[in-house]
Amino acid sequence: MKKYYFIALIFIFGMVGFTNAQVTGSVLDEEGTPLPGASIVIKGTTTGATTDFDGNFTIEASMGDILVVSYIGFETLQVTVNNTVMDIRLTSGLALSEVIIVGSRNPNRTATESTVPVDVIDMKELNNVAPQVNLNQILNYVAPSFTSNTQTISDGTDHIDPASLRGLGPDQVLVLINGKRRHTSSLINVNGTFGRGSVGTDLNAIPAAAIQRIEVLRDGAAAQYGSDAIAGVINIILNKSVNELTTTVTTGANFTKNANDQTGGVDGATTNISASYGIPLGDNGGFINLSGDFDVREDYSRMNEWEGTIFNLYNTVERVAGADGYDIANLLDDDVADVIQYTDQAGIDRNGATTKEDLRTILGADATTSELAARGQQRSDYNMRVGQSALRGGRLFANFSLPLDDIGTTLYSFAGISSRTGNSAGFYRLPNQSRTYTPAYMDGFLPEINSNIKDQSLSIGIKGMVGDWSVDLSNTYGKNSFLYTIGNTFNASMQNSSPTFFDAGGFSFLQNTSNLDITQFFADVMSGLNIAFGAEYRVENYDIVAGEEPSYAQYTANGQRITLASQQPSQDFFGNSRPGGSQVFPGFAPSNELSRGRSSVAGYFDVEADFSEAFLASFATRYENYSDFGGTINFKLAGRFKATDNLNIRAALNTGFRAPSLHQINFNSTSTIFDNEGNPQEVGTFANDSRAAKLLGIPQLKEETSQSISLGLTAKIPDANITVTVDGYFVKINDRVVYTGQFAGPGTGTELDNLLRQANATAASFFANAIDTESKGLDIVVTHKTDLGANWRLKSDLAGTLSKTKKVGDINASDVLRNAGLIDTYFPEDSRVYLEEAVPRTKINLSNSLTSDKFIIFLRNVYFGEVTEATTTLANQQVFGSKLVTDLSVGYKATDALTLTLGANNLFDIYPDRAKDEFGNRSDGRFDWSRRAQQFGIGGRFLFARLSFTLK
The missing domain is CATH 2.60.40.1120 (Carboxypeptidase-like, regulatory domain)
Incomplete structure (x- = not known):
């Protein structure tokens, strides 16, 4: 072959x-x-x-x-x-x-002439004036249909931000670079955040300095680009500039009333250094452009003070015994003489208790106030880090084009590498919990998740003319890996022999895509006819790598690794089993380890006809066949009617699909999940084809399918330099893949109980095609540009989106699940809220740029609509009201080469509504703002300074 x-x-x-x-x-x-x-x-x-x-x-x-x-x-x-x-x-x-490149294969189509809505975002301007420096946050503030926020206390999702279009899933938007498919992240979101159960693309692995512009197609495009393009497509066009060196240094921090656990001051310092330079190649427009950046982002925390129990009286006994150099945790099961001795020495009234059972009742009482005083501590010493993870990383991209002759034959390539490390924290392990082995951590500990994320990509191709046909042959490779090391933590079941730092393993995802695209524009057919067809072959591979044994194993009191359900783990004084694995994130076990691959082949046909100067119609169809899911055919029909020279009406009808990712099919692990009250549980994620899934009646995974329709208009008012676009849409998605709730074992020694025990878990979750949804919305964009005279120019952009997603019809469950009364576990209420209400459904921004030869003044207001706390109990679903966030920056061009910019994100220090006690979601003071519904973040006011140097 x-x-x-x-x-x-x-x-x-x-x-x-x-x-x-x-x-x-x-x-x-x-x-x-x-x-x-x-x-x-x-x-x-x-x-x-x-x-x-x-x-x-x-x-x-x-x-x-x-x-x-x-x-x-x-x-x-x-x-x-x-x-x-x-x-x-x-x-x-x-x-x-x-x-534009995206949405049409006609190489001359503009955004206002297209049959579907496309936003074109000029990154050069934003890199100069916007407070944001990473791609997710830049798009979150400039494109209302795009949503992405930093998450907190969510394991790996603290390090890679989920992002979406039109409120649909992160895995329902396709990302392209220079028109070529970008690989997704290896991380699957399984903790309590928007996008739970999905896999997205790590946009922050791409340096903003490497980007010329971004095209955001806000319409289904699976018939044109294949799987994942249900919500739309983001096409990133890389820099082509030559003979110009641009270097930018941006530094800033949060100057906010709630900094440093709500004590005020400054925190969350960020520094970004970027550079871009291009070299011309030959005399026919060839070039190579190199762009990269390096950044350091410090963490911040917005917790005020832990209000719950920290110590019990047994901790008092431990402290008193420890002062005598004695570790009472090592006493034999029935040896309580020393406990009695130090209980009396501590002045604790035993009320005559002499047995271990009676002593447990006495010593389990709250002793927080007295112990804090005895240890010279405050409640805030036991705070978690609720806010933003710390990150440090670098990215380098290259964009290359070399004409091979004078008639358009061109060899091209682009490539990127990125590496970043992160540090976040989980729930504080308190001294009175069985998860804390107090002889090693007398005051408990705050466990940390350290990430090592690497990303590589390479695309190479050649394009030119074969007769009258334009031919483009290319291959694109991409890989993302995510490795965990867990620090300042403990395997409590190992007791004194546990390390405090663990290699917990990780995962990686590889994708290789080969494309052949052929097009021809017939200028003399009607008013123009463009025909395109091509083929694609894609290979994907997903790997899970195990960590070291102490990171995942549970041990008996004698130090033997537990492999049988009959073995008992070590216990604390109160008879609670000490959990195994590294606290905060148990490592991947050899039983989780795997390497799974698949391939797909596709062919498409695309025709775009200008029947007249006024009427344009397009039709696209695509057949795609996956080695694990079989074949699917999709189509798209779109049209545009030019009612006048300045008014276009457009519409589109299309079908789409998304094959479940290899991650959703194969991911399996055990992790510690905390409910809204802060209660921990070890939850095993089992593969959809596992024995546990069969026992519970979890249906086999299949592809998602969609049908969508859009209708809109574009209008120009030339005399006022105003452009308006209005687009409405409706999207129906069948068999959406979700992450189920937590199925507990019967606890009667059943096969399911044994499977859970082997996974060191007490409950199981799965990926399943549980529901159908409908989404509808309206996008509006108004652009105005004018020359004010005296070299002053004003550009204003008003953009807004109103959207709504809801579950429709019955839950797609098996008879086994229905007969067992497990429907509410299969698709719980919090999963509905994550899909429908956990991110703003209304978002509007108004941006104004006022420029002259020396100054650029940038003012932007972004309206974030209300969101709802994602909980399983209706009474706990607090609604957080809408907010308006203001950005302001002023740039001064000191010389032709040097520009200084000062500014602010969230100038007026706006925060989301605080969580209220009556809804029961504050977790005893851990979360004064919602952990699960990130409206626009809780960083507060961010002030920055930027120095830009350009040498031509």
């Missing part, structure tokens, strides 16, 4: 090329200044060139060909080739319509 593949490859490459006349020229702005890096493309083809540092270009074209000339910030211009030397002047983009 490989032999024929390479023969076909050589054949395609060998056919690329034909001869035209050579056209040279320059691209200038209105004042005659050269525009380096401007794009010149022959309309209807991929044949193109890029201007050099002096704005000059050379391209092979025929007389009568139409050149499409574009440059960021300027109107795209179409000019007819009528000479071999052409000087082209572009007009400043006060009514900008940018050529």
Whole structure:
């Protein structure tokens, strides 16, 4: 097979090329200044060139060909080739319509002319003025349909932020880079956050400095791009600039009333250093651009003070015995003489108790107040870290293009690597808990999760002309790995022999995608006809790697690893079993270890016809076959009617699908889950095809399917330089994959009990196609640009989204689950809230940029709609009201090369509503703000300074 593949490859490459006349020229702005890096493309083809540092270009074209000339910030211009030397002047983009790549395979389609809504986000401007430096937060504040927030007390999700479009799942949006599929993260979200049970793409592995622009397609596109594109597509276009070195240093911190556990001051310091530089290659617009950044983000905490029990009287006895150098934890089961001695020595009234059972009743009483005084401590010494994890990392991306001849044959590639480490904390292990082995940690401990996240990607391809057809052949590789080390913790069942630092293992995900795309634009058919077809072959692999034995194992009092249900773990004085594994995050066991792969093959056909200047219609269909799920066919039908020169009406109808990820099919582990009251439980996640799943009647996983429709309009008011787009949508998704609730074992020695015991778990969760949902909403974008005179210009953007998702129909459960009365466990109430109400369903932003030769003033207000606490009890579902967050920055261009910017995110120090005691979600003071419904974060006011240096 490989032999024929390479023969076909050589054949395609060998056919690329034909001869035209050579056209040279320059691209200038209105004042005659050269525009380096401007794009010149022959309309209807991929044949193109890029201007050099002096704005000059050379391209092979025929007389009568139409050149499409574009440059960021300027109107795209179409000019007819009528000479071999052409000087082209572009007009400043006060009514900008940018050529887009996503959503249409016509290489000349603009955002306002497209049949579906596409937002085009200029990253150069945002990198100068926006307070945010990572991609998730940049998009969260600039694109209302996009949602992403930092999570807290959620294991790995503290380190990779889940993100979504239109309130759908993180795994229902497809990410592309330069039009090529990006691999997802290896992390699956299984803790208490929005996106629970899903796998997203780690956008923060991509440096903002490497990005020229971002195209956000807000419509289903599975028929065009394949699995995952139910909610839409995010296409990231990398930098192409050359002969320009840009370096930026941004530093800032939270200056807020609630900093440092609500005592005030400054915390959460962040520093980001980025650079970008491009080198021209050859004389035909070739280039290589290198961009990267390095950042350090400190943690912050917003907990005030732990209000619950910290010590019991047994801890008092331990302290008094410890002062005599005696460890009473080592006493024999029935030897209570020493406990009695030190109970009396501590002045505790035993009320005549002499047996262990009676002493347990006496010594279990609360002694927090007296012990804090005796130890010289405060309640705040037992705080958790509720807020933001600490991160440190670096990213480097390269973007490369090399024309091989004068007729558009181009070799291209882009690649990226990133590495970052994180540190977050879990629930404090208090001295009075069986999870704390007090001889080692007399005052308990705050366990820490340390992450090591690595990401690599490489795409390489060649494109050119085969006869009249444009051919693009490419291969894209990507891998993400996530490894855990757990620090300042303990395996309580090991007692004195436990380490305090554990290698807990981790996971990785690899994806390799090969694409062949063929297109041709027929200018003389109707008013233009674009035909595209192609094929894709994708390979995926998911691995889980085990940690060291103490990170996952549970031991008897004699130090023997427990492998049988009949073995008893070590116990504390009160008879509670000491849990095994590293506290906060038990490691992956050899029984969890696996390596699973699959492949898929796809073919598509896409036609886009301009029946007239007024009417455009497109149709796309795609067949995709997975080695583990079989085949699926999807389609998309879309149209646009130009009612007037300034008013377009557009609509789209499509079907889609999403194959369950390899993570959802194969992930299995045991983790410590805390309920809303802070009660811990060891929960095992079992694979969907496991024996435990069969015993409970969990249905076999299958693909999600969707149907969606959208209707919208775009309007221009040229005299006022205003552009308006309004789009409504409806999406029906069948068989959505969710993470179930926690199924407890009967406790009667059944097979399920034994499976749970072997996993060191007391309950089980699974991935299942539990529900159907419907989503509907309205997106509105209004853009205004005007010249105020005296070199001052104003750009204003108003964008908003109103959306609603709800579960519809019956829960998709087996008769086994229904007959056992387990439907509410299979799909519990908190899962419904995560899907429907845990992120803002209304989001509006108004951005204003006022610029001159020396200044840029940026003002943005973002309205975040209400959210609801995700709990299993209706009475605990507090609704947190809407809030308005203001960003402000002022940039001063000191010289042509140096710009200083000062500003703020959340200028007025706005916080979400506080959690109220009557809803029962504060967990005795741990969470003054919701842990499970992150509206816009709890960092408060963030002030920053940025120094930008540009050398041309």
